[in-house]
Amino acid sequence: MPPLRGAKRRRKAALEKKAAAVAMASAAAGDPPGDWWEAFCIRMSGTLSSIEDAQRFESIFKMPRRAFDYVCNLVRDEMMVRSCSYTFLDGTVLCLEDRVAIALRRLNSGGSLVTVGSSVGVNHSTVSLITWRFIEAMEERASHHLRWPDSIEMEKIKSKFEKIHGLPNCCGVVDTTHITMCLSSAEPNCKVWLDQEKNYSMVLQAVVDLDTKFTDIVTGWPGSMKESSILHSSGLFKLCEKGERLNGSKLKVSDGSEIGEYLIGDSGYPLLPWLLTPYQEKDLTESSAEFNIRHSSARTVAPRTLAKFKDTWKFLQGEMWRPDKHKLPRIIHVCCLLHNIIIDLQETAVDEAQAWPSDHDAKYRQQVCQLADENGVRVRDKLSQHLISK
Template identity: 80%
Template sequence: MAPVRGAKRRSKAAAEKKAAMAAAAAAGGALGAGGGDWWDGFCMRMSGALSCMEDAQRFESIFKMSRRTFNYVCSLVKDEMMVRSSSYAFLDGKVLSLEDRVAVALIRLNSGGSLVTVGSSVGVNHSTVSLITWRFVEAMEERASHHLRWPDSGEMEKIKSIFEKIQGLPNCCGVVDATHITMCLSSAEPNCKVWLNHEKNYSMVLQAVIGPDMRFMDIVTGWPGTMKEWSILHSSGLFKLCEKGARLNGSKREVSVGSEVGEYLIGDAGYPLLPWLLTPYQENNLSDSKVEFNKRHAAAITVAPRTLSKFKDTWKFLHGEMWRPDKHRLPRIIHVCCLLHNIIIGLQDAASAMDEACVLSDHDTNYKQQVCQLADENAVRVRDKLSEHLACR
């Protein structure tokens, strides 16, 4: 969908955020201040080093989000998660509450532990962990999809101003990048080779457009690890929308007298150079203006690997260490983890620790940089205009 202009859409976005804050506050009140009976009871079912932490720190260590954000997630999925209110019980026979169910699902997603390990840690059968986690995924898809959408025109103007303020790139709308989600497949499985990437790991690719606040603006996943970054881009809805002018079609920016550039994304050398997707210069002996462009481009693009690294570090289920992931369900689980990532940022969650100063490992450690030599002639001129503009500043 193309960005929608106008005050009506901005008002709707503001109303959604206000409703989210109200829901989180209401849920927090219902559960009791300072943790309440549910959290006290859940803590008693868990053991280990967590017991010596402060209450808030312990909660955030387990769920990778604050209590306030957890309450909001519960409010989102309540109706779907409680359809069969008496279907799930602890091993001692006590029926799991809404909070218990959300807690089990989040532990499964962010710990990366097996069904048996997660079940043992909280006192439920491993089959119950599986059923609850999938129910949670379905509920999040149904109720939280609005947390991952393309920005409207007002939001995009703010994004562009941040990129220009920080790195001096005018009219930049985001960064596109991709990462491999490792899978545990058997070599005996039919068609397994299509999932075997260039580093000889079985994987599924996640492509994402990321804003300066580390929020996902657009994602596509489900493609096998054998596909190159540019092939996935070309197959995506993002590519089709941008090529026909239905996205990145906002106001142009004058960079010199009689010279202007439209909205664009930036990406690494693994992507083609397009009028709406600018990649770094790759040749040797660059002019000073081109060196300056590459310098600014490299600094701005770091938000993507940092985001993907933090994302995969939080949702360890995506490390491929779990039992035989269903490759037909995995794209939906990846999508829900992206929704949760955005919710944490949207509620300005201190527990998320999405701090520019944090040092994280590369999201695709030991993966060699792919290089795409495809370059659109118009894009070459656009990039040259920008490099000359930056050199004069």
């Protein structure tokens, strides 16, 4: 879709803000599960589970009730446009909560349309139609949950990176993951989706903060592209190169010079003034070794976040059978929005020491990029010296 401009963008932002305010107020009320939840449990299992409601709810929908209620209120208008069009097999009309629940089950269970439909008592075509309506509604109403941080938010992100990992002025970690697909070799242009491990895949590039939130994503690119190529093709790269991002307060280092804001990434990325990668030499100096230690420690948040993300939204895990490659980026985007919403509404801070899986790209080898900008080399060296001189 083309970018929104002028008055249209302002109207969309106003609608999003109003919808979010209404949804947040409703979610804050903290209404306990009622008749809808009990009826849904019976449809799924034939009997109410002995597991406590809250645990049962989160095990099914991968989010607390508060977040579920917020999402329902956010997408209410779009999801209920055809209020009597969708029914259970027994003829009962699906309420708003039913529709959102079915869409979430489709995204987080990894089950087929038939499997999800059978589990809740609806036709598989109903699951398909409701899920796509949900995707469109989330795009329309929830896009404000995934945006680049403002200056105040960025200062908090930088402070956290310095406090926890000793990396001052760091604004996030960039990483990529592969969403694998099952394509026919007879399909036109199928080879472009063939990645380095001989899987058909689509790539998601994400910038992650220490609260495990996505602050920037780009997706839709084929698996045949390397991490460095995807970066260079992204809006993130263009904005950073033009100085429109990572242009906040600078760090004054020990020799009196200044270092701007930066991201960190693994060795699959080029070394740039605003994207610092680890030293790849074997014999490292004291300062280089110290930088690599801190860099490695901070960078782990990205693979752990991507692993948790794919484990939650199992629709994106495993091989998808001939997906619509025009719709798939939009589904990935909405799963990222849902990921951020759950974090935004959680009542306790993320425990970075929590034992999450980190293998989001099983059997994928580490890519290595040898590109190194001269200014990037200088910035990394200055920062490394600063770290051991403090």
